[in-house]
Structures are given as structure tokens and as C-alpha cells.
Amino acid sequence: MDKRQFLKTSAILGVGLAATPSLSFCSTGTVAKPALLGGPKAHPGDFSGWPLQDSTEEKALMEVLNSGEWGRLGTAAATKGFEQGYAAMLGVPHVLGVTSGTSALYTILGALGIGPGDEVILPVYTFIATYNVVTLHYALPIIVDIDPESMQIDPVAMEKAITPQTAALLPVHIAGSPFDVDRVMEIGKKHNLPVVEDACQAHLAAWKGKKVGSFGIAGAFSFQASKNLNCGEGGAISCMDDNFFKSCRSFHHQGQGANTAAFSAPGEGIRGTNVRITEFQSAILNAQMTRLEAQAKLRSENAAYLSKMLNDIPGITPAKLYKGTTNSAYHLYMFKYDKTRFDGMELDKFIAAMNAEGVPCGTGYGQMNKDDYVTGLAKNKHYLKIYGEKTMNEWLERNHCPNNDKASSEEVVWMFQTMLLGSKTDMEQIAEAMRKIQKYAKELKNT
Numbered sequence: 422m423d424k425r426q427f428l429k430t431s432a433i434l435g436v437g438l439a440a441t442p443s444l445s446f447c448s449t450g451t452v453a454k455p456a457l458l459g460g461p462k463a464h465p466g467d468f469s470g471w472p473l474q475d476s477t478e479e480k481a482l483m484e485v486l487n488s489g490e491w492g493r494l495g496t497a498a499a500t501k502g503f504e505q506g507y508a509a510m511l512g513v514p515h516v517l518g519v520t521s522g523t524s525a526l527y528t529i530l531g532a533l534g535i536g537p538g539d540e541v542i543l544p545v546y547t548f549i550a551t552y553n554v555v556t557l558h559y560a561l562p563i564i565v566d567i568d569p570e571s572m573q574i575d576p577v578a579m580e581k582a583i584t585p586q587t588a589a590l591l592p593v594h595i596a597g598s599p600f601d602v603d604r605v606m607e608i609g610k611k612h613n614l615p616v617v618e619d620a621c622q623a624h625l626a627a628w629k630g631k632k633v634g635s636f637g638i639a640g641a642f643s644f645q646a647s648k649n650l651n652c653g654e655g656g657a658i659s660c661m662d663d664n665f666f667k668s669c670r671s672f673h674h675q676g677q678g679a680n681t682a683a684f685s686a687p688g689e690g691i692r693g694t695n696v697r698i699t700e701f702q703s704a705i706l707n708a709q710m711t712r713l714e715a716q717a718k719l720r721s722e723n724a725a726y727l728s729k730m731l732n733d734i735p736g737i738t739p740a741k742l743y744k745g746t747t748n749s750a751y752h753l754y755m756f757k758y759d760k761t762r763f764d765g766m767e768l769d770k771f772i773a774a775m776n777a778e779g780v781p782c783g784t785g786y787g788q789m790n791k792d793d794y795v796t797g798l799a800k801n802k803h804y805l806k807i808y809g810e811k812t813m814n815e816w817l818e819r820n821h822c823p824n825n826d827k828a829s830s831e832e833v834v835w836m837f838q839t840m841l842l843g844s845k846t847d848m849e850q851i852a853e854a855m856r857k858i859q860k861y862a863k864e865l866k867n868t
């Protein structure tokens with residue numbers, strides 16, 4: 422599929438399209454001026470829109486519509502097809518479709534019996550959902566720092582945060598790149614703690630040849646509109662363990678039918694809710710899955726090409742991939758910006774200059790541990806009742822993350838996955854935009 426058919430800029434990044442392509446090199450071969458200084462754009466700005474679709478989606482949806490089986494409790498042909506297909510892609514025995522990535526995580530923690538008095542450890546650099554699912558169970562979210570080279574959870578900080586109250590580890594494969602799976606799993610094993618993989622951004626990412634979502638007690642995936650596998654809203658749980666899978670299945674279906682394939686079987690004392698996926702969601706996922714592997718391959722090839730070029734630009738460093746990484750999903754392409762190599766130009770100006778070049782990018786997550794929304798937990802009446810004021814004040818003190826403070830505010834830049842669905846020329850133009858900006862940083866700084 423030709424991305425230039427999709428003359429629709431990523432709504433997620435909210436960046437407008439450039440009207441005409443342009444050249445970043447002058448005819449003399451010298452580097453052209455940056456667009457912010459009146460030069461031509463490095464890229465026409467026509468990166469792929471998202472989602473991509475064709476008649477496959479329409480056909481799959483119409484089949485569900487006309488079948489009259491719209492929910493999971495009927496024949497569930499589309500859902501069963503999706504669960505089997507995605508399980509085969511991940512190389513796991515079990516996949517359970519659910520309504521979102523958040524509900525996948527919430528269900529896993531529920532099936533683990535996480536509740537008041539328990540502590541769950543998660544990284545600071547993540548989407549707020551990773552934190553919210555812990556508080557929804559009235560457990561204490563313990564926020565730990567990241568490895569600033571990768572922006573992934575720092576295993577040392579994670580191990581240090583373990584206390585007798587720790588009930589689970591909740592690391593995140595952020596940006597779709599695996600965290601240090603070997604070290605995290607080793608710590609989980611050493612302390613006899615379940616590892617729940619937040620793989621919401623990491624469809625088909627792999628560690629030493631095995632897909633993420635197959636290492637911990639369970640993995641959670643999101644199919645929200647921006648994700649590499651997308652049905653608007655949706656999610657899935659991947660699981661290697663037969664019994665734990667039954668607990669997840671039961672929790673997601675009002676605590677019913679724990680030990681049987683029949684959804685109508687009575688509950689067995691486990692708590693529960695309804696986060697069942699619909700047949701419409703599964704139909705779209707089945708259609709989108711027909712392209713997932715080819716898209717993942719293209720993203721990886723383009724990311725490798727781009728990283729090779731960016732590594733040659735002083736002050737630009739692609740986010741580190743750990744040695745065991747055999748594939749990143751590249752939901753986001755993250756790189757670090759060092760302003761000292763750009764004449765001291767602040768990150769915001771760099772981003773404005775990149776956007777002007779037709780290359781959409783932005784800063785990513787901030788400092789979740791300092792958000793009012795998060796610190797307010799220390800004053801939440803239920804938390805004060807469960808944990809007491811002293812513990813909640815100590816909790817505020819525990820959440821310091823100096824690596825993240827610096828990296829998230831001064832250094833990290835995101836580009837969105839659709840930009841990696843383009844051509845080698847697109848990658849060359851992205852790199853060229855940075856070279857132009859670097860060359861003219863002194864002038865740009867003062868605009």
C-alpha cells in the first residue's frame with residue numbers, strides 16, 4: 422500500500438500537511454537553510470495516516486453485522502479467530518480479547534488478587550494507565566526511575582523498591598521496545614514475585630527471538646486507535662499458564678466460569694467485572710492482523726536505517742535497545758537530544774524546527790510522579806484509611822526519579838510509528854532535517 426495515498430496527517434500528533442514536496446539540498450549540494458529560517462522543508466510532511474484499511478475491514482464487519490452474533494457470549498467466531506491468530510503470532514498458548522489495554526492490566530491484577538495493602542512496582546516513564554490500574558485495586562503504586570539511555574525501567578531501582586508488601590512487578594515495554602527482560606525476570610524469580618508485562622505498545626516486539634508478553638505471568642496489549650494493532654479501542658491478555666489464564670478469563674466475565682470453557686458456569690469466589698470484547702472489535706483486529714507482520718518488518722527496517730544515520734549526528738542518540746532485543750515494535754521512535762551539540766538550543770526550539778521541516782515529532786511523557794493527579798493519592802480518603810498518613814507521606818518521598826526528571830524534560834523526542842511505514846527516502850529526509858537544524862542552530866536559537 423502506497424503511503425502517499427493516505428494524504429491524512431496523524432491526527433494523534435495533530436500536525437498539518439505540507440502542500441508541496443521540497444528539496445533540502447540547494448543545487449550546489451550545500452545544506453539548505455532550515456524551514457524556520459525561510460529555507461525549503463526537508464520533508465513534504467505526507468507521512469502515512471492511521472489507521473490503514475481496505476475492503477478487508479468492511480467485509481469482516483459486515484459478516485459480524487449480518488450474523489446477528491455481536492457479543493462474545495454467542496458463537497464468537499470473530500473473537501475466537503482473533504484469539505487463536507494473535508496467540509499464534511505471539512507464540513503463546515492463550516490470548517483473551519478484552520475491551521482495552523487498561524482492562525487487560527486491570528484484569529491481570531484482579532486475577533492475581535492484588536488489593537489494599539499490596540504494593541505494585543511500575544516505571545515512571547509510562548502512560549498513566551499503568552498507574553491507574555494499580556489504584557483501581559486500591560494497591561499502592563510504587564513508581565521507580567528509568568535507565569536514561571533506554572527510558573525503560575531501571576532493574577536496579579526496581580529491585581531496591583521491593584518490600585515485604587510488594588505483590589507484583591509491572592514493567593512496561595515502553596515505545597514498543599523490550600525492557601531488560603532477563604534482568605527483570607531474574608529479579609522476579611529471586612523475590613518470588615509475579616511479573617506482569619505492560620506490552621500495550623509492544624505488538625510483536627521480541628527478546629532473544631521470543632515475543633514479549635510470553636515472559637511474565639501475563640502480558641497486556643492495547644488496540645486503542647494509535648496502536649500498531651488497532652480496532653479503535655480494545656485489548657488482549659497473553660498468558661503461558663493454563664490456570665492463571667482461567668482466572669483472567671473468569672475475572673473478565675463477572676468472576677464466572679473459572680474452571681470451565683462454558684461462560685455460564687457459576688463463579689468460584691473470584692472477583693470480577695465485564696470487559697468482554699465485542700465481535701465488531703475482533704472483526705477489525707482480524708483484518709488489521711493480515712498486515713501486522715509486514716508493517717512490523719517495514720518499521721524495523723526503516724528504524725534500523727534511520728538509527729544508523731542519526732548515530733552519525735553529534736547530539737542525537739536513538740534510545741538504547743538492550744542486547745537481547747531481537748525486535749522492537751517501534752510504536753514510537755525515541756531519540757535523545759543533547760542541546761550542547763546544538764549551540765545550546767532548547768529542546769522546544771529543536772522540536773519546532775523539526776515540525777517546520779515537515780517532520781512531526783514531540784516531547785513524550787513527563788514526570789508522572791510529580792503530577793497533581795498522582796501526588797493527590799496521598800490525600801485520597803480511601804488511601805488514608807487503608808495505609809494511614811505516615812505511609813502515604815513516605816510514599817511521596819519514595820517516588821523520586823532524577824533520571825526521568827532530566828531525560829523527560831530536556832532530552833527525549835518521539836516520532837510516531839506511522840513515520841516508519843514510509844520509504845528509505847523518508848528516513849533520509851528526517852536525518853537531513855536534523856543536520857540542517859544542527860548547522861544553523863545558532864541562528865535558530867535566536868528566532
Ligand SMILES: Cc1ncc(COP(=O)(O)O)c(C=O)c1O
Nearest residue numbers: 521522523548550621643644645
Ligand atoms: C504503556 C501503556 N499502558 C497501558 C495503556 C492503556 O491502553 P488502553 O488505552 O487500550 O486502555 C496504554 C495505551 O496507550 C499504554 O501505552
